[in-house]
Amino acid sequence: MARNILVVAEVRNGALRPVSFECIAAGRTIAEGGSVTAVLLGQADVDGSELIARGADRVLVAKGDYLKEYTPDGWLGALQQVYLAEKPDVVLMGHTGIGRDLLPRFAMRNAAGMISDAIAVKVEGDQVVFTRPIYAGKAYVTQVITGGLIVATIRPNNVAALEADAGRSGDVVQSEAAPVDLRTVVKEVVRQAATGVDLTAAKIVVAGGRGVKSAEGFRPLYELAEVLGAAVGASRAAADAGFCDYALQIGQTGKTVTPDLYIACGISGAIQHLAGMSASKVIVAINKDPEAPIFKVADYGIVGDLFEVVPHLTREFKALLG
């Protein structure tokens, strides 16, 4: 059953986000002969041909000054215009800050069902089956859309993107989006001074818990993160104690992460924290307490003082990664 797929692609810091490529790959696996179209909302200065190389058949660029920064009304209005013109069977987007803000309203505008935060997608018979975590990963469900338009967000780092193939060709079509009333106005954006790596999409996460002891205690973690190009996260205990911002919190309350490598420093491993990180590919635990539950979910465990071990790790990685 051929399906036409529309992927809402995203740009961050001037570059296409890897999760957009992952969505294209997900789209390809369920298109079954249909087309995969990527749409860029307002990001006219980005090279759309990269989306073609990653598996899209064509790229639509909806232009409009009001689309330059994300607003729910602006992007939803523009996406709806593209949707009505294209009438795809499936709309996919990364489960990013924008994806989770935009697609639920888009789904409702079209009286459609939606699967949020899918980690896998496949075709079974004539159905598209999504896998997604519940209880922040304590369990999983498979879920289908029972009829009509399929809308889904895909969690970063879970579906493999296709290798870039410069030999692929396809049209990049620009068009002007009709104006939309904006009811929310972004007055200011305060960028976090942190490493600049988005926690939920990071390939490596260095996280600190109560054992970090203070805000200052996060410094060696940031130094390690910088060498690794990693994001820094925290347990609820660290956030509650005021060692760091709640934006860093990983757990059932807080963010769910699935990096390739998770380095837990001074984190005991409460159930509510494990829920947010236990699906990471490789887990390292560094903790003074050999009985800490975090070691049960760890691939590699170090019983020791994080303030001694982490600086050594930073040096070793620096030597390794040059």
Added chain:
Amino acid sequence: MEILVLLKQTFDTEAKVTVKDGRVVDDDVTLVINPYDEYAVEEALKIREAAGGTVTVVSVGTDRVDEALRRALAMGADEAVAIEPPADADEYAVASLLAAWAKGRSFDLILAGNVSVDTGAGQTALRVAEILELPHVAAAVKVEIAGGKATVHRDAEGDTEVVEVSLPTLITAQQGLNEPRYPSVPGIMKAKRKQIARVAPADLGVDLTPRTAVTSVYQATQNRRNRMISGTAEEQARELVQLLRSEAKVV
């Protein structure tokens, strides 16, 4: 200021999740107000304390939801409404019910949690905003109401966006927005005497056909290496880096 809070009852986040016969077992589990919705309740109470008005909490849930609604009343909410859940309700059906109930009641502000800790989908509140044709600001970490407008600081993937929106609007709460109060003893006594209004889905006259279906529920089994590395801190660090490169191949 008429404020509505959309509330869901969820598992305590410290609860163990067990899957049996294809469903999550909730028999012996402590149920609480979804933590993000509790921030919404607290924020509603703070806004009412500053601006006057009423706080109404509404939830789609079975008899057990009364406990969560009672707690919101004990925290200080004025009214509570429970809508019976239809079978197989998904986000589409639940949002349709909540919006149908809220429609025509002219709330100035609707508050809800950013996400629920059970399904984690984060759809329902935004769907309600869409049905009611209200603007929304999601993941608020600070809300200021003045002159018919809300100024909201929201978490945008770690950055903070300052967003201005006119009332009426819907705002969802992110962690860090506030510290929810504990119900006071007089609050608990007062809440006991309050009626929780019950609404049947049929009374709301909306399409409740779910758009999604869960086809299986299972628990993940993780095979971990559980390899402990010994030695001095320096030796441990060196061995770990080697293992991550040569065995785990992640760096």
